[in-house]
Amino acid sequence: MGKLARKVALVGAGMCKFGRNFPLKRNPDMWVDAWIKAVETVDNGIEPKDIDACYVGNYSSDLFNHQGHLGPQMANLVGLTPKPAPRFEGACASSGIALRQAIIAIASGVHDIIAVSGVECMTEVSTTQVTDVLATASDTLFEYPAGATFPGLYAAVASAHFHKYGTTAEDLMRVGIKNHENGKENPYAQMQSSIKEMMQKKIARLEKEGKDVPDWKDEFDYLKSASNPIIASPLRLFDCSLITDGAACLFLAAEDVAKKYTDTPIWITGTGQGSAALSLHDRDDLTSFIATKESARQAYKMSGLGPKDIQICEVHDCFTIAEIVAMEDLGFYEKGKAVEAIKNGETKRDGILPINTSGGLKSKGHPVGATGAAHAVEIFKQMRGIAERNRQVKFDVERAMTHNLGGSGGTCVVHIYQK
Amino acid sequence: MSENEKDLTIESYLEFLRNKKLMGTKCKDCGAMYVPVRKLCIKCNSTNMEWIEMSGKGEIAAFTTITVGTPFFVEKGYGRNKPYCFSVITLQEGPMVSGQLVGVDESKPDTINVGMPVKATFLETELKGETRVDLGFEPI
Numbered sequence: 001m002g003k004l005a006r007k008v009a010l011v012g013a014g015m016c017k018f019g020r021n022f023p024l025k026r027n028p029d030m031w032v033d034a035w036i037k038a039v040e041t042v043d044n045g046i047e048p049k050d051i052d053a054c055y056v057g058n059y060s061s062d063l064f065n066h067q068g069h070l071g072p073q074m075a076n077l078v079g080l081t082p083k084p085a086p087r088f089e090g091a092c093a094s095s096g097i098a099l100r101q102a103i104i105a106i107a108s109g110v111h112d113i114i115a116v117s118g119v120e121c122m123t124e125v126s127t128t129q130v131t132d133v134l135a136t137a138s139d140t141l142f143e144y145p146a147g148a149t150f151p152g153l154y155a156a157v158a159s160a161h162f163h164k165y166g167t168t169a170e171d172l173m174r175v176g177i178k179n180h181e182n183g184k185e186n187p188y189a190q191m192q193s194s195i196k197e198m199m200q201k202k203i204a205r206l207e208k209e210g211k212d213v214p215d216w217k218d219e220f221d222y223l224k225s226a227s228n229p230i231i232a233s234p235l236r237l238f239d240c241s242l243i244t245d246g247a248a249c250l251f252l253a254a255e256d257v258a259k260k261y262t263d264t265p266i267w268i269t270g271t272g273q274g275s276a277a278l279s280l281h282d283r284d285d286l287t288s289f290i291a292t293k294e295s296a297r298q299a300y301k302m303s304g305l306g307p308k309d310i311q312i313c314e315v316h317d318c319f320t321i322a323e324i325v326a327m328e329d330l331g332f333y334e335k336g337k338a339v340e341a342i343k344n345g346e347t348k349r350d351g352i353l354p355i356n357t358s359g360g361l362k363s364k365g366h367p368v369g370a371t372g373a374a375h376a377v378e379i380f381k382q383m384r385g386i387a388e389r390n391r392q393v394k395f396d397v398e399r400a401m402t403h404n405l406g407g408s409g410g411t412c413v414v415h416i417y418q419k
Numbered sequence: 420m421s422e423n424e425k426d427l428t429i430e431s432y433l434e435f436l437r438n439k440k441l442m443g444t445k446c447k448d449c450g451a452m453y454v455p456v457r458k459l460c461i462k463c464n465s466t467n468m469e470w471i472e473m474s475g476k477g478e479i480a481a482f483t484t485i486t487v488g489t490p491f492f493v494e495k496g497y498g499r500n501k502p503y504c505f506s507v508i509t510l511q512e513g514p515m516v517s518g519q520l521v522g523v524d525e526s527k528p529d530t531i532n533v534g535m536p537v538k539a540t541f542l543e544t545e546l547k548g549e550t551r552v553d554l555g556f557e558p559i
Contacts, residue, residue, distance in 0.1 A: 146519050146554070149489055159482050232505075234528070
C-alpha cells in the first residue's frame with residue numbers, strides 16, 4: 001500500500017493566460033490554448049493518438065456556466081474522443097484530484113499516457129453569484145445559514161491562528177506582497193504588478209486628479225488604508241485570491257514510454273489526498289488543516305522524502321492566512337513559526353524555500369478548478385529552468401511540491417516531483 | 420412520540436431549532452456528543468444515540484465580521500456599511516457549532532475576542548411570508 005506500481009512522469013505542461021477572460025475566452029477556448037502551450041513543451045512532440053484518456057478537473061461549470069458533463073466536451077476539442085474523459089470535483093482541489101487519479105491510473109497499468117485538464121470560467125456570473133457558488137463548497141446546511149462566506153471561513157481560521165500564535169494582519173500582508181512580486185514576473189498571471197507599483201499608480205492618479213494624496217510611506221500603510229477594504233475581518237481585499245478564468249494542461253506518461261517524449265522527465269514520486277469535515281465546527285483544530293497534514297504524510301511516505309528535502313513549493317494561497325497555515329501543516333515550519341520565516345524572506349524567490357514563485361493564487365489568479373493543474377505547470381517550468389522573465393529560481397530544482405486545498409480545507413491533494 | 424424519540428435526522432434538528440431548542444446527540448456507549456445531529460457515532464461506530472438538550476452556553480472559538488455577505492444576509496440588510504459576525508462557538512458540553520453572533524459591535528472587530536463567553540439565541544427572519552429560525556449567539 002502507498003506505493004506506485006510503476007513510475008509516472010510529467011512530460012509536458014502549459015496554461016493559458018489567467019484573467020477575466022470571459023466572454024473573449026470561455027472554457028473550451030482556454031482549454032485549447034492551454035493544450036497548445038503544453039504540447040509545445042513536449043520535447044519530441046505528442047499527438048492525440050498517443051494519449052489514452054483525458055482527466056478533467058473542474059469545480060462548477062454547472063453553476064458558473066450552466067454546463068455540466070465537461071469531460072467529453074474538453075476531450076473532443078483536442079481530438080481525444082472516443083477515449084475515456086471523466087471529470088473530477090473537489091472544489092478548488094478539482095484538478096489536483098484529476099492529476100492524482102491520472103497518476104494512479106497510469107501506475108496501475110490501465111493507461112500509459114493521460115492528458116490532465118483543469119478548467120474554470122468564473123466571471124460569466126456576478127461577484128455576488130461567484131461568492132454564492134464558492135460558498136456551496138462549504139457546509140450549506142449549517143455554516144451557510146450562519147453567514148459563512150468563503151473568505152469568512154478563512155477569516156475565522158485566521159482569528160483562531162491570531163489568538164493562538166499571535167499572528168498579525170501585517171504577517172498576512174507580507175504573504176500578499178511577496179506573491180505579487182512573483183506574479184509580476186509571470187506573463188500568464190492575472191495581476192502582473194507588485195503591490196508597491198499599485199500603490200504608486202494610485203498616488204499618481206490622485207495627484208493627476210488634484211485630489212488629496214495620502215502619505216503612505218510603504219506598502220503596509222497602503223494595505224492598512226481604505227484602499228484595501230475589509231472583506232471578512234481580519235482579511236482585507238488584498239488577502240483574498242482573485243476571481244479568475246483559466247485553464248491548464250498536463251501530460252503524464254508511464255516510465256516505459258516517457259523517454260519517447262523527453263530525455264528529462266520529471267517524476268511524480270509522491271501523491272497524497274486527505275479529507276476533513278466540511279464544517280469548521282466539526283473539526284478539532286481551527287488553526288490547522290488536517291486534510292493537508294494527511295495528504296502530505298502520504299506523499300512524503302511514498303516518495304521517501306521529508307519536508308527538509310523540498311526545495312520549492314506551490315502552496316494553495318486562496319487567502320494569505322492559508323499560505324501560512326500550509327507552510328506549517330506541510331511540515332516546513334513548526335506551528336506558529338511560519339510568519340517569522342516569511343518576515344526573514346526565506347520564502348521569497350531568492351530565499352532558501354521559495355514559495356509560490358508563480359505569484360500564487362493571489363497574483364496569478366485562482367480559476368478554482370484549474371488551480372491544481374496550474375500549480376504543476378509552475379513546478380514543471382521551474383524544474384526545467386524555463387520559468388519566464390525574472391522568475392526562475394537561481395538553483396537547480398531537484399525536488400519540489402504542490403499543495404492544492406479544496407473548499408475550506410475539506411479536501412487536500414499534495415504531490416512531490418523529482419528529477 | 421415524545422420529543423426525545425424524534426428521528427435522528429437533520430429535519431428533526433431543524434424542527435427543534437424552530438421551537439427554539441438547541442439539541443445535540445449523545446452516544447450512549449462512549450458518551451461522545453455532537454451538534455448538529457449524528458445518527459452514527461464516529462468515535463466508536465455505535466448507533467446507540469440519543470437526543471440531549473444543550474445549555475446553549477459556550478465561548479467563541481473563531482469569528483469574523485463580514486462586509487461582503489451571502490445573498491441571504493444581503494437580503495437581511497447586511498453589507499459594506501453594516502457588517503455581520505459569523506462565529507464558531509465551543510459549547511460548554513464540548514461540541515462546536517456555527518452561528519451568527521449578535522449583540523456585538525460588528526464594525527469594531529477588535530472589541531470581539533476568541534474566548535468571549537456567549538449564549539445561544541434564536542434569530543427569526545421573515546422571508547417570503549414565512550418565519551425562519553436560525554441559531555445565533557450573543558455575549559453573556
